[in-house]
Every structure is written in structure tokens, then in C-alpha cells.
């Protein structure tokens with residue numbers, strides 16, 4: 001009798017390699033799955049650095065906050081406009097003030113920057129009311145400053161597109177940030193919630209990997225952390241040897 005696992009693996013392989021329209025659709029589906037299940041955002045308002053990293057083809061969006069805006073020395077609308085011009089599809093733009101101010105600013109930004117705009121609101125009663133209102137207009141909302149699964153539940157009930165648990169800041173306060181991500185992911189899974197988990201305040205590569213492992217859909221990190229994702233001491237060591245070998249091969253062929 002044929003092992004069903006092997007049979008199914010063979011079928012999958014056949015569909016993947018086959019050149020029919022069906023095979024093409026399967027490849028598109030797999031690519032789409034990878035893109036939407038492991039999105040990487042940069043957490044910065046430094047447009048020059050973002051532009052450099054866009055060439056990598058790995059960046060799916062950007063998150064900003066008022067602190068990052070102050071650091072950039074630019075006016076927020078100018079930063080957003082530059083990012084839209086670069087073709088970034090998803091930019092978190094933080095709003096503040098009372099509920100009416102937030103909703104007015106959120107609508108203005110969505111109107112000005114269109115599909116690229118994700119409005120970032122704090123996890124407060126006002127922020128969540130604004131979230132619900134903006135979601136009715138089909139505007140993406142990122143509920144930020146999330147530190148517990150309870151807050152993530154309220155954000156999901158407000159139709160948030162994203163919730164942003166702050167891992168580093170939880171760790172700073174002796175609470176395991178990654179465990180909070182895991183709890184949110186579990187509640188959302190059990191209850192079939194569509195809100196996506198955008199793990200934020202990530203300060204090292206290990207936490208980035210574990211955030212995905214614990215159920216995050218998206219991770220946002222400073223460019224310096226993203227750059228380190230490529231790095232491994234064994235890659236460098238291996239590459240040095242391979243490059244030397246390639247040189248030897250080239251010399252031998254030319255002599």
C-alpha cells in the first residue's frame with residue numbers, strides 16, 4: 001500500500017512543477033501565503049534608509065510614531081509623501097489628541113495618502129472608538145501600545161486591522177513580551193479573529209524570529225535590526241572559503 005504522506009507529497013510536487021495554469025495558480029497562492037504570513041516592516045521615519053532597504057525586496061511596509069518623527073526632523077506629511085512616492089504600500093501614521101481630533105486627522109490622512117495609509121491609534125477608549133469608526137470607512141487601523149491579550153481582544157472587537165504589542169517595552173518591565181504575543185495569537189486563533197498581530201518594539205534578531213514563531217503576522221523593527229537578519233558568522237566563514245575555491249578554479253581553468 002502507498003504511504004498516504006508520500007502520495008500527497010508526490011501530488012504536491014507534481015502540481016508545483018507542472019506548467020499548467022493550475023500549477024501557476026498554486027505557485028501564486030504559495031507566494032501570496034508567504035508574503036502575507038511573514039511581512040516585514042521597518043520601524044523608522046528615516047526615508048533615506050528606508051529607500052536603501054526597499055531595494056532588498058524584503059520590506060512590506062513602514063511604521064512610524066511621534067518619537068521617530070521628531071528624530072527625522074521632518075514634518076510627518078512630508079515623510080509620508082516621500083514613502084508613498086517610493087511605492088510603500090502600508091505606512092502606519094500615528095494620530096493623537098481627543099477622539100474627534102483623531103478621527104478628523106485619520107480621515108484627512110487616509111484621504112490624502114489613499115491605500116498606503118494605516119491610521120495608528122492608541123489602545124484607549126477614545127482610540128478604540130476611533131478605530132471602529134475608521135474601520136466602517138474601510139480605513140486600515142493599527143492599534144498601538146498594546147501590552148496585554150485583554151487589550152488585543154478590545155482592539156479586535158473594534159475591527160482593528162493590526163494590533164501592535166510592544167515586546168521590548170514589556171521585557172524592559174520584566175514581562176515576557178513574546179508570551180504576550182503568544183497569548184494574543186492563541187485567542188485570535190481560537191476565536192477565528194481576522195485582526196493581524198504586528199509585533200513591535202523589537203530590538204534584536206532573536207526576538208524577531210521568535211515573534212513569528214509565537215504567532216505574529218508582521219514584525220516591525222529598526223533598520224539596524226533588519227540588517228542583522230542577513231548575518232551569520234558561519235555564512236561569512238563559509239563564503240570566505242568558497243570564494244577562495246572559486247579563485248582556485250578560475251586560476252586552474254586559465255592556466
Ligand code: E4P
Pocket residue numbers: 043063064065144164166168169200201202220
Ligand atoms: C511600533 O509601532 C513602535 O513605533 C515601536 O516599535 C516602538 O519601539 P521602541 O519601544 O523600541 O521605541
